[in-house]
Amino acid sequence: MVAIRVDGLTRTFGETTAVDDLSFTVADGELFGLLGPNGAGKSTLINVLVTLLRPTAGTATVDGHDVRADTAAVRNSIGVVFQEPALDEELTGAENLAFHARLYGMGRERRDARIGEVLELVGLEDERDRAVGTYSGGMKRRLEIGRGLLHDPAVLFLDEPTVGLDAQTRRDTWEYIRRLNREGVSIVLTTHYIEEAEQLCDRVAIVDDGEIAAIDTPTALTDSLGGDVVRLELGGRADSLGDRLETRTWVREYATAGNVLEVTVERGDARVADLVRLADDAGASIATVDVRRPTLETVFLSLTGATIEDGRRRASDEASALEPPNGRDGAARSVRASGEDR
Numbered sequence: 517m518v519a520i521r522v523d524g525l526t527r528t529f530g531e532t533t534a535v536d537d538l539s540f541t542v543a544d545g546e547l548f549g550l551l552g553p554n555g556a557g558k559s560t561l562i563n564v565l566v567t568l569l570r571p572t573a574g575t576a577t578v579d580g581h582d583v584r585a586d587t588a589a590v591r592n593s594i595g596v597v598f599q600e601p602a603l604d605e606e607l608t609g610a611e612n613l614a615f616h617a618r619l620y621g622m623g624r625e626r627r628d629a630r631i632g633e634v635l636e637l638v639g640l641e642d643e644r645d646r647a648v649g650t651y652s653g654g655m656k657r658r659l660e661i662g663r664g665l666l667h668d669p670a671v672l673f674l675d676e677p678t679v680g681l682d683a684q685t686r687r688d689t690w691e692y693i694r695r696l697n698r699e700g701v702s703i704v705l706t707t708h709y710i711e712e713a714e715q716l717c718d719r720v721a722i723v724d725d726g727e728i729a730a731i732d733t734p735t736a737l738t739d740s741l742g743g744d745v746v747r748l749e750l751g752g753r754a755d756s757l758g759d760r761l762e763t764r765t766w767v768r769e770y771a772t773a774g775n776v777l778e779v780t781v782e783r784g785d786a787r788v789a790d791l792v793r794l795a796d797d798a799g800a801s802i803a804t805v806d807v808r809r810p811t812l813e814t815v816f817l818s819l820t821g822a823t824i825e826d827g828r829r830r831a832s833d834e835a836s837a838l839e840p841p842n843g844r845d846g847a848a849r850s851v852r853a854s855g856e857d858r
């Protein structure tokens with residue numbers, strides 16, 4: 517079964533094509549990540565899938581419902597946690613959830629049972645009667661995730677779920693997200709954190725400039741780069757080693773620059789000794805050796821020619837230099853007010 521099917525989806529804002537002819541599917545029960553810098557089109561894509569924005573072209577279904585024709589059915593099937601917190605700090609955790617459950621028209625009995633279940637799922641049962649204003653950042657985020665789950669949705673959308681959280685709280689939040697996923701909820705999350713995509717997601721779509729540059733499991737994406745890079749800093753010029761490397765079948769490729777030699781091999785840790793021996797035979801002394809496994813950052817760089825950080829900087833420069841001529845439309849603005857990490 518398919519949780520989400522996107523076919524030729526495009527969304528433009530005036531001259532800007534925020535989402536450009538995307539097609540992909542998310543399987544039932546999958547934890548799927550959209551990784552890309554600010555301005556790549558991730559939020560626009562999510563806003564179309566959660567029916568806050570209409571597509572300009574193409575189609576999408578969520579839990580089998582068309583985002584254009586069946587908005588009510590889509591909304592019933594999904595939970596959404598936006599980047600911007602929207603909790604009432606004066607109410608307790610349980611009261612915040614009860615308020616939301618009433619908005620969903622849940623009857624009292626179901627509401628009470630479900631609030632208990634959800635608080636347990638996100639590990640806040642002991643804090644249920646404390647005012648949310650006294651919660652830590654991570655607890656608030658978990659309560660928001662819990663709120664998105666109240667009506668038992670098939671698909672949960674999380675827009676930058678750990679933005680602004682410290683490293684430890686981020687890891688804890690990942691654990692809760694994994695737990696929900698194990699309970700059977702399909703999850704789509706956006707992130708610009710490499711590690712989040714690598715550690716958490718079953719599959720990742722690398723999004724840049726409204727397009728999907730690649731889509732696969734994190735391991736397959738990093739493997740596609742063809743191996744680890746062993747970097748040797750030598751006492752003399754590195755090109756003296758070139759001839760010797762040419763004859764080694766385990767060398768996928770190599771590059772030299774001054775006294776630095778970079779060799780791509782399948783298993784970097786297993787080849788360090790061979791490379792040290794080769795350098796030795798060539799009479800080259802070695803100053804440093806390190807082995808780098810490619811990360812999704814390396815994949816992003818090789819696909820787009822920029823780092824995610826570059827992309828983020830470019831987006832924020834553009835945003836401050838040039839506001840869109842017609843301004844942002846209301847639906848998008850209400851869910852995208854500026855946050856601390858932009």
Ligand SMILES: Nc1ncnc2c1ncn2[C@@H]1O[C@H](COP(=O)(O)OP(=O)(O)OP(=O)(O)O)[C@@H](O)[C@H]1O
Nearest residue numbers: 529534553554555556557558559560840844845848
């Ligand atoms: N309502 C809008 N009006 C005009 N342009 C918009 C609007 N929403 C998004 N855009 C533009 O569409 C492009 C994609 O933006 P989007 O917010 O979807 O990217 P993103 O990857 O989600 O980034 P972020 O992490 O900052 O939300 C950007 O160029 C942005 O300026």
